[in-house]
Structure formats: structure tokens, C-alpha cells
Amino acid sequence: xxxxxxxxxxxxxxxxxxxxxxxxxxxxxxxxxxxxxxxxxxxxxxxxxxxxxxxxxxxxxxxxxxxxxxxxxxxxxxxxxxxxxxxxxxxxxxxxxxxxxxxxxxxxxxxxxxxxxxxxxxxxxxxxxxxxxxxxxxxxxxxxxxxxxxxxxxxxxxxxxxxxxxxxxxxxxxxxxxxxxxxxxxxxxxxxxxxxxxxxxxxxxxxxxxxxxxxxxxxxxxxxxxxxxxxxxxxxxxxxxxxxxxxxxxxxxxxxxxxxxxxxxxxxxxxxxxxxxxxxxxxxxxxxxxxxxxxxxxxxxxxxxxxxxxxxxxxxxxxxxxxxxxxxxxxxxxxxxxxxxxxxxxxxxxxxxxxxxxxxxxxxxxxxxxxxxxxxxxxxxxxxxxxxxxxxxxxxxxxxxxxxxxxxxxxxxxxxxxxxxxxxxxxxxxxxxxxxxxxxxxxxxxxxxxxxxxxxxxxxxxxxxxxxxxxxxxxxxxxxxxxxxxxxxxxxxxxxxxxxxxxxxxxxxxxxxxxxxxxxxxxxxxxxxxxxxxxxxxxxxxxxxxxxxxxxxxxxxxxxxxxxxxxxxxxxxxxxxxxxxxxxxxxxxxxxxxxxxxxxxxxxxxxxxxxxxxxxxxxxxxxxxxxxxxxxxxxxxxxxxxxxxxxxxxxxxxxxxxxxxxxxxxxxxxxxxxxxxxxxxxxxxxxxxxxxxxxxxxxxxxxxxxxxxxxxxxxxxxxxxxxxxxxxxxxxxxxxxxxxxxxxxxxxxxxxxxxxxxxxxxxxxxxxxxxxxxxxxxxxxxxxxxxxxxxxxxxxxxxxxxxxxxxxxxxxxxxxxxxxxxxxxxxxxxxxxxxxxxxxxxxxxxxxxxxxxxxxxxxxxxxxxxxxxxxxxxxxxxxxxxxxxxxxxxxxxxxxxxxxxxxxxxxxxxxxxxxxxxxxxxxxxxxxxxxxxxxxxxxxxxxxxxx
Ligand code: SF4
Ligand code: SF4
Ligand code: SF4
Ligand code: FES
Numbered sequence: 027x028x029x030x031x032x033x034x035x036x037x038x039x040x041x042x043x044x045x046x047x048x049x050x051x052x053x054x055x056x057x058x059x060x061x062x063x064x065x066x067x068x069x070x071x072x073x074x075x076x077x078x079x080x081x082x083x084x085x086x087x088x089x090x091x092x093x094x095x096x097x098x099x100x101x102x103x104x105x106x107x108x109x110x111x112x113x114x115x116x117x118x119x120x121x122x123x124x125x126x127x128x129x130x131x132x133x134x135x136x137x138x139x140x141x142x143x144x145x146x147x148x149x150x151x152x153x154x155x156x157x158x159x160x161x162x163x164x165x166x167x168x169x170x171x172x173x174x175x176x177x178x179x180x181x182x183x184x185x186x187x188x189x190x191x192x193x194x195x196x197x198x199x200x201x202x203x204x205x206x207x208x209x210x211x212x213x214x215x216x217x218x219x220x221x222x223x224x225x226x227x228x229x230x231x232x233x234x235x236x237x238x239x240x241x242x243x244x245x246x247x248x249x250x251x252x253x254x255x256x257x258x259x260x261x262x263x264x265x266x267x268x269x270x271x272x273x274x275x276x277x278x279x280x281x282x283x284x285x286x287x288x289x290x291x292x293x294x295x296x297x298x299x300x301x302x303x304x305x306x307x308x309x310x311x312x313x314x315x316x317x318x319x320x321x322x323x324x325x326x327x328x329x330x331x332x333x334x335x336x337x338x339x340x341x342x343x344x345x346x347x348x349x350x351x352x353x354x355x356x357x358x359x360x361x362x363x364x365x366x367x368x369x370x371x372x373x374x375x376x377x378x379x380x381x382x383x384x385x386x387x388x389x390x391x392x393x394x395x396x397x398x399x400x401x402x403x404x405x406x407x408x409x410x411x412x413x414x415x416x417x418x419x420x421x422x423x424x425x426x427x428x429x430x431x432x433x434x435x436x437x438x439x440x441x442x443x444x445x446x447x448x449x450x451x452x453x454x455x456x457x458x459x460x461x462x463x464x465x466x467x468x469x470x471x472x473x474x475x476x477x478x479x480x481x482x483x484x485x486x487x488x489x490x491x492x493x494x495x496x497x498x499x500x501x502x503x504x505x506x507x508x509x510x511x512x513x514x515x516x517x518x519x520x521x522x523x524x525x526x527x528x529x530x531x532x533x534x535x536x537x538x539x540x541x542x543x544x545x546x547x548x549x550x551x552x553x554x555x556x557x558x559x560x561x562x563x564x565x566x567x568x569x570x571x572x573x574x575x576x577x578x579x580x581x582x583x584x585x586x587x588x589x590x591x592x593x594x595x596x597x598x599x600x601x602x603x604x605x606x607x608x609x610x611x612x613x614x615x616x617x618x619x620x621x622x623x624x625x626x627x628x629x630x631x632x633x634x635x636x637x638x639x640x641x642x643x644x645x646x647x648x649x650x651x652x653x654x655x656x657x658x659x660x661x662x663x664x665x666x667x668x669x670x671x672x673x674x675x676x677x678x679x680x681x682x683x684x685x686x687x688x689x690x691x692x693x694x695x696x697x698x699x700x701x702x703x704x705x706x707x708x709x710x711x712x713x714x715x716x717x718x719x720x721x722x723x724x725x726x727x728x729x730x731x732x733x734x735x736x737x738x739x740x741x742x743x744x745x746x747x748x749x750x751x752x753x754x755x756x757x758x759x760x761x762x763x764x765x766x767x768x769x770x771x772x773x774x775x776x777x778x779x780x781x782x783x784x785x786x787x788x789x790x791x792x793x794x795x796x797x798x799x800x801x802x803x804x805x806x807x808x809x810x811x812x813x814x815x816x817x818x819x820x821x822x823x824x825x826x827x828x829x830x831x832x833x834x835x836x837x838x839x840x841x842x843x844x845x846x847x848x849x850x851x852x853x854x855x856x857x858x859x860x861x862x863x864x865x866x867x868x869x870x871x872x873x874x875x876x877x878x879x880x881x882x883x884x885x886x887x888x889x890x891x892x893x894x895x896x897x898x899x900x901x902x903x904x905x906x907x908x909x910x911x912x913x914x915x916x917x918x919x920x921x922x923x924x925x926x927x928x929x930x931x932x933x934x935x936x937x938x939x940x941x942x943x944x945x946x947x948x949x950x951x952x953x954x955x956x957x958x959x960x961x962x963x964x965x966x967x968x969x970x971x972x973x
Contacts, residue, residue, distance in 0.1 A: 032279075032294050035081040036064035036074070036092070037106055048114035055110075063116055064092055064105040074118050075127055075156045077134075077246055078195040079106040082294070082301050083204055086196055091130050091156060094118050102126060127160040134193050135162065138247075139174045145191075145248050146256040152246030153193060173221070181231035183855035184253055184309040185242045189221050191249040198222055198241035198250055205302050207446035209469040210234040211241060222249070231858070236842060237305040238439065243291065252289045252309075261288040268719045268727040269307035270368060270712035271845050273598035274298055274418070274440045275721025276307050277788070280713065285733040287311060287713065297788050298418055298721055304439035306845055310854040314711035318695050318853060321737040324706040324966065329684070333706065333966045338738065338747065345663070345705045346751035348688035349385070352661040360659055361688075362389025362650055365611040366666025367600035369741050370717025370729055372764035374602070374609040375617060376745040376756065377665050381644075383637045384754035388622055388644030389659075392611035393667050394603050395647045396674070399930035400565040401596040402607055402619070404574025408582070410811025412619050413604060415593035415804045416557065417723050417790065421448050423591030425554030428456040428546075430577065431484065431563015431936075435464035436842045438561075438597050438722070445559070446471055454553050456546045458487060459563060460837060461866075461908060462901045475546035478903055481837045482937040483536040485569045486821040487543065488576035490532040492522040494547035495583055501551075502585030510582055511813040518579060518816035527821075535821070537903075551584045555591030562599065563839075566936045568824040571929035576819040587814070588805045598722040600846065601712075605720030608775075608791070609768070614643035618772035634771055637754075647673065648924065648931050651682035661688040663748070665741060666709055670698035671847040671914050674922035674933040675889045677951065692744060695849050698914050701962040707744050708737030715740035717761045718783065720791070724801070726778060727788040824937055826925050828905070832887060832939035834871065835906050838918055848912035863916035865894045866908040867942060872898045877944055884945035885909075885921055887938045891949040892917035896942075907942055914959075920951050 040060035047056045048066065055070040062085060067074050077089040085106040093102035097115035102123065105116070117123075135157060142148050176189040199211045199222065210233050214223035225233030242250040261281030269276040277296025281288045290311055292303035323341030324333040336344070349361050363381040365374040374392070381390040394402070402412035409415070418441050421427065427445060434442035442465070449455055449471035457466050458477040466473045479487050495501060496519050506515055525531060529540035529547075536543075550556045558581060564573045578594055586592035598604050610617035620627040628639050645653060647669065653659030662683075673679050683689060683702035691703040700706055714735040720726050731740075739747070742764065746756040758764050762780040769775045776794035783789055789800040804810065828835060843859035845851045865883055877883055883896045885907070894909060894916055902908050911918035925934040948956070 033068070035068040036076050036079040037062040037085045038081055046110045046112050048110050048112065048116065050116045051118055057110055061110050062106055063094060063108045063110055066110050067105065067118055072118055074105050075159050076106060077152065077156055077193065078197060080197060080244060083197060083200045083244065086200060089130065089195055091127055093123055093126055095120055095123065124160065128162055131157050131160050131162045137173055139190055146251050147248040147260065150260045151248060179229050181229035182237060183858050184237060185239065186251055186253060186256065187230060188249050191247045192222055193247055194220050195246060197244040197246060201240040201244035205240040205443065206238045207443045207469060208234055208236055237309065238303060239308040240302060254289050258283055258286060258288045265730045265732050266293055266728070267712065267730045267732065270601050271306045272438055273600060273603060273722040274438050275601065275719055275725055275727055276303050276440055277727060278303065278307060280732045282732055295787055298723065298725055299440045302440050302443060305843055305856065306851060310851050310856045313850040313853040314713050316853045319736060320696055320706060320708050323708060326704055329702055329704070341705055341707060342747045342751045345688065345690045345748060349661050349752065352687055356658065356660050359387045359389060361385050361661035362387065362645055362659065363663040364647065364665065364667050364669065365390060365392045365606050367393050367603035367606040368666045369602065370715065370761065371602065371605040371609050371720060371768065372717045372761040373665070373742045373745065374606045374611055375764060375768055376742055378610045379635065380745055380749045382639055383635045384749050384752040387640050388613045388642065389650065390611060390644060391613055391647045392606045393600065393672060394607050394611065395931060396672060396933050397562055397599050398565055398596055398603060399932045400570035400574050400927050403571045403929045405578060405594065406619065407817055408575050408578035408815050409587070409805055410809050411804060412607065413724050414595040414722055415587060416595050417802045418444060420590045420593065420803065421445050421557060423555055424448060424453050424557040425591065426454045426456065426550055426556040428458065428550055428556065428558045429465050430458040430558060430560040432559055432561025432597050433463040433465055433839060434559065434597060437599065437840045439842060454549055456550060460903060460906055474549060475542055477538045477543060477546055480537040481835045481906060482567060482824045482826070484564060484567060484573040485576055485819055486532045486535045487538060488573060488580060489522055489527045489819060489821055490529040490543050491547040491550065492580055492583065493527040494529060494544050495551045495580065496523045498548070500548065501583050505585035506583065509808060509814055511815045514816040518818055521818045556584065556586045557592050557595060559595045559597055561597045563936055565932055566934060568925055568927060568934045569822060570927035570932050572819045575817045579816050579819065582814045582816065588803065590803060596722065602719040604722060604724060608720060613646055617768060618774050631771060646931050648926065651679060654682040654685050660686050662686060663690045664699055665692040668697040668699050668847045668849060670702065671919065674919050674935060675924045676917060676920045677890055678924060692741060696966050697849055701958065710735045710737065710740045717742070718765065724790045725788045726783060726791060728783050824925065824934060826923060826934060826937050826939055828939045832941050834940050834942055836885065836887065836921060836938040836940045837906060837908050837936045838911055839908065841910050841912065844910065844912035852913065860912065863894055863910045863913050863918060864897045865942065866897045866899050866902045868900060868902050868904045869898050870904045872896065875943060881944055882946065884943050884949060885940050887921045887923065887940045889923045890920035890951050892920050893945055893949045893952060907940065915952060915955060917951055917955065
């Protein structure tokens, strides 16, 4: 799909039930009321020249290039700011208009360097195009005052700001405000002296700028330009693909020169991002061609042996023979696999198929175990489907937005921009978070209620909110009567109404003042359309599943499910974590969340796959580790997942892996898990393969190959080779054939084909006979499970208690510029924003311990010790410390424990009792890690300075 030339209609589309017909240059045009004359012209194929207008931003009307004549009106109105009217007769091309436009352009060009031939955006510059369009041939005023000698700002690693080329059209300023919501740019000075300025006339890197690139995309000149374009030149061709970072699933045009990426441009028709992106998707793609990529398969007998580069055939053959040997010696269940939420649906499907059909067991799990497994469990129990209920766009219809345990500004930035837009329009905001994150207060919004709870008390908070709803008569009785199971509702109602669930009684537990909680509960229940968005701050707890069910209970009780603007919305972390769960990555579920013990479902798969399937659920990741330590689990195929860095209690994980006989890691880098591996199979980046990702809104989007696989094979091909070597035939010629099999076997995917995705752009599942084009909003007429089921959610304090020895609670999270274990973003210029994990500590706790900003501090829990530098901040409350986990040497997960959610084993990352003290040297674990890391890099002959 070549989409390099997107049409720009000049002003945004309008929606209206009233249609207006007018005449433009003698052509009748019918458009929705509220449409600009400029857009109406563009829709009729008549292009009015423009500079300050672009269809991603509201019209501004400053450049005066788009003037038109309208019969019966005096003067020359700007077509971008003039709405259409019935019967209007517009002329866009007259000699007078041509003169005025040429005059305007001449003024612009007279203060512009005339270096088109050497300009990096030559051939891709709107100013150049418009000058051509209006027939500008000479510039008379070249001697006056100009800006051509102004200095460039090159501080941002990804783009430059060259003020000499600025035409002060304000597009960048508006993009930063309207699209991104950061408000980092202004027009500084007046008249001739006016220029774009970041912050208080600072360098971009010193300002509030978050490097989303919206301004660069909006700039019609070369003033704001990607450094990659300056270096490589403008693109020759492009393909639409999907970001491989977070669960927002932004669509991008990968603009290419040959097989080299020139830039990634957020795709205007992308349904999840509408042409916007964050710093990661737009700029941080350099990892894909980083020199640390391992491109040759490698094997070794023991992890103390040097790696040997071998052919694909030998590596695959060795892995297969080891798995078969282990199974013969230790039984069929002694091996398993881990699927990747970074890989495509098709790849994930193949790995679980390999485990079930070729290994002959159900020992397959995925990283969702450690993030959103409670979402799957909790939503299935209550609503009947394991996924979020809305589209992202639904937030634009919300009157009240409740964000629980999530920081979308850091982890789901493009959705955060959309949410902030809605907040600026006046929606109310409730934030439930132990920290004061950017969601609590930002440019032109502020939370109406911030429930700053103690970590680990989510369920107490949701029960107290429900208590207010029930006891103050705020229930939506009609909705409950019609849509929900009455028996479970009555039981739940009686339970939450008990006095011990009141905000006053819970205050001592949660730390949230009762009046604030009551206010928030009333607002949620009575403020109109109320939507809940939640993240890992909900799921990664001992009561993660309970909290998810508590959220669903509350939404049902207030009638906030089943239409636009409401719903229960898990913000899924990784690009394809929704998809990896959908594809049957859990040990108890076949694709489409159907239990392995269901003989009807099993027999369908058995018939298709030609094998007999084990009816018993297999091992979850933590059970695999336990089994490894007790000697019954010996072999693991791990695709695109770094369990050593991402799973809790690192030393326990390392001990488990060290006791195994064959670990096969398939990844693009020698990650932390690969340092314990015996076979390394080079992986492929998202640029090197075809497939699909499914985002947090259940949206299935295409991933398109734009360059050959660097190591020779896409990940799905490698799994296929391994299956064949194990004696189980797989012969797919293209991922579309894998999707055809998924569709044939999975009722919620029955109607999905590549052809349909290409036609519609993307599809939200369920997509089948009942919903041929997909399902944007779920549970509309009735809940997927029939009647919505209320579940009693009793608050039980976690076992992880603060003590005299460990008096603080550590909680963990993410930051905008880094991503998850950091394997990708650490290998990009994003390290300029965040080059180490730091420990946030409240000034009071810091002072008590003699800790100052930037000091090295030791953090100790009952699991282990590590050392980080301190950031002293009031963003955390007294008694709580916080860190991120993007750098392996930080060892954040050396500290976290193996406590987990009662239902799903999702680790309790968000609550670890710790002590923090000033120190002068790394922890023992860090010293051991540094030594082990150095040895492993030497064994792989990888340059130790770059990994
Ligand atoms: S990169 Fe984004 S945040 Fe930075 S100035 Fe441009 S629009 Fe604003
Ligand atoms: S930097 Fe670009 S977008 Fe911003 S005012 Fe100047 S020309 Fe317009
Ligand atoms: S918001 Fe997520 S999907 Fe979109 S560009 Fe950023 S990382 Fe990629
Ligand atoms: S494009 Fe209409 S005034 Fe600039």
C-alpha cells in the first residue's frame, strides 16, 4: 500500500445531520454544515492554495493565501475560516485572487533563504509548492531586514528548528496545543520580530517539549525537520504499518528510501491515533538496525561455554533434538513455551500451536501473566469478555473520566493527548493513584478529585465508592433490572452497604479522606457518561482480579457500560498484549479464550491440527520456574520476551533458568534471558515482517514488511522451522494463511481476513457473521455473558506489610521515553531523556535518612537489594517510594517479591515493603550482575559498551 501522498483538506471534517449545497467554480458541492469553504473545495477536487491551514488543526486564518471571492460578499474572505452556506457561489481562481496570492507569497519568500536546491525538504515543502501554484516567478524585495541569519536549534536529537525558514504560520504552536496538549510552544515577539519559541525562549531540549513531533509534522516549511530527513533525503515510497511499542497501536506511514527508513509519519487515517504519535513510535525506531542486533543463530551446551555461530539448520535441529531428548528423559510436560506480546498475532498463534501440538502439552504462557491477566479473569467473570469495552474515540463522549492506577501520559501518550483534549473541553476528571502523576495536573486541566491512596488498598477504595453509590441511592436501577443478574446484584448491594465499607471506615486503611472519596463517587455516578480507564496499578496486586471485578461492578451499578462515552477500559501495555491473549497464549485457554477442558472446542482444534490435545491446563510462568527448581521442567522456547528482566524476584528467576537444560531464546538482541540460554535464534523487528497487532481497543491492524528480514527469517518462519524439525508439519506461505486458520477456529475472529483489514483499515473484534465489520463498542444490547454478574469484592490486606525493618512501600511504573525492559529504547537517542532508573522519595523520608537529590541509595526488600540514585519529590507521598524498571543494571525486580494475584498469579509489583538508606557502592547483586553480564557478552563476542 503506497500512501506517501495524503490529501490535506485544509480544515478538519465536520459531522452534521444537515447537509449544505453550494457552488464552487461552477461545480455543485454538498457537505455537512460547518464545513469550511476550503474543505468543501478540496472535496470537490478544487485545491485552494494554503499555508497556515492543515486538516489536522482548526483553521487560524493568518496567511491570507487562501482568499476566495463569494458572490454578494465584499472583499476576499479566507476560505479556511469561512463556513459554507446554502446556495453560496464561490470563485477560487480569478486574476485578482492570483495577484493577491502572488503578492502574499512574494512577501514570505523575500524573508526566506533561497536555498531550495540544498534544502533537506526540497520536493516535500508546502511553501515551495504554493509558490509554484500561484505562479511566483520573481521576488522584488530582497534587500530589507530579514531573518535568514538566525541560528538553528539542534538540541533535540530527532529534529532541528531553523528559525530562518519560519513563516510564522502558527501550525506548530497549534499542533502542540490541539494535537499533543503540551503547550510547549509560543510565538514570541511581535510583528516582524515574531518567531516560534519553545518554553521561555529555551532550547527545545530544555523546554516542556516531549518530542512527540506533532509540530514537525505540521510545519509546512523546513523550519522543523527530522534529522533523519536531513541525513537521508526525502522518501521514495511508503507503507502503512503499526507501531511496535505500546497498546495504543498507532498507525504509521513508514517512509522509505530503498530499504532504509527515512522517517515514520503517523498515519492520518489511523483509527487509534488520527495522525498523532509519541516520541517512541515516531522517532525511536533506530534500534531496528542497531549494531547490537544478533543476526546469526548461535548454540552452546552450557551457559558458561562460548556461543558458536551456526547455520539456521543446525540451530533449529539442535533445539528440536534437545527438546525431544528432554521429553524422553523427563516426560512430555518437561518443556514449554512463552509467547511474545511484541510479536504479531500470527506469530503468537504459532508458538502456542507448537507447544500444544508439537510439544503435546499446554505449558504456554505470556507476559500478560505479569500485567493484565487479572483483566482477562475479572472482566470475563463479570461482563463475559476479557477485553476493554470501548474505542479510544469514545472518550470524546465522556463527561466524567476516572483514571485508576494508570499514567497514560507516560505509558499511552497518544491516548493521553486525546483524553486531555476532552478534559480541555470540560469533562471532569477523577484520578486514583498513590502518586501525583501528570494526569493529576497538566496544561489546562486539573483532576476534580485525586484519591491519593496507599498502595495495595485499591479494593478498599472501590468498595467505598460502591458504598456511596448504593447507600446514597445513586444506582441505575432500570439498567440493573434489565441487564444484570438480580441475585448477584442483591448480594453485592448488601455487601457494599455494610458500614465497614463506608469511606469513613475505610479512610484509615486507604489514606483517602472520606469527603474526597464521597465527592468522587457522586461525580462518577451522576456526572453523565462516566468512563473508567485503568492500568497496571489495578492489576499488579495481590487483589488485582478482585479490583478488576470491583471496577466492572461499579460500571454496571451506575449503568456505565454499553454505549459511547462510558465503559471499562484496561490500558494494555505492550503493542500486542491484547492479541497474544486472544491467540491462546494462556495455559488454560485455546484461541478466543475457550477453556482447554471443553471437549467440543478441543475436538475442533484436534481435527484441524491433526493431533490429540491435552485436556489439562499447563504451567503458568511462575509454575514453570517452580518446576524448573524442583527438576521437572527442563526446556523452554521463549520468543521475544525477557523474563529475567521483567519478571519479579530476579534472583529466583535466574536460579530457575540456571537449572534448566535447553533454553531457546528468539529475540533481536542478546537480552537478559538470552544470557541463560543454550540456543539463540535471531528475531525480526516489526519492519521486517507481515502480520497483525491487536491494540487495547481490540483493534486488529496490519503490520507490513518494509525491509527484508535482517537475519533471513521473520519470527513466524522460525517457529515453523522449529515445528517441522520437531516432526510437526507447518507449511504456511504467508501470515495471511495463519490468519485464515485463526479465523476458521475462533468465533470472535471468524470474519477477519487480510483483505478486509486492507479495505477497512483495521477491525475491532468480535468480527463475525453478527458483526461483519467488527465491534467498536461491546455489551451494547446485552452483556456477552448474557446478564452482567456482580461479584463480591472483599478487601483483604496484602501480606506484604511494612515493618520496622522495611518501613516504606516501593511501587513501580514507566516513563514516557523508555519502554518496558528498555531493550529497544535504550538503543535510541531516547536515553537523552532518561538514562537511568531513579528512586523517587518524599522529602520527609529523604530527610529522615539523610538523603539528598542525586545521592546513591540502597533499596532492600526481603527478596534482595539494589542501588539507585535518589530523586527527592513530593510526587510520592510519605511512606511510598517509586521507581521505573527500564535498565537491567538497576535491578528493580531484584527487589520485587513473588507475591501475586490470588486468581491469576499476576505479580504484586506495585507493593513491596522496603528500606532505603544512603550507600556508597553498588549492591552485591549489582556487582554479581556486572560480572555475569561482562562474561556473557564476551562469550557472545558482543561489544560490552553497547549492550
Ligand atoms: S515535539 Fe510535540 S511537545 Fe515538542 S514542541 Fe513539538 S508538538 Fe510540542
Ligand atoms: S516553525 Fe513551521 S509550523 Fe511553526 S510557525 Fe514556523 S513555519 Fe509555521
Ligand atoms: S502512543 Fe504507543 S503506539 Fe502510539 S506511537 Fe507512542 S508508543 Fe507507539
Ligand atoms: S490557509 Fe487560510 S488564511 Fe492561511
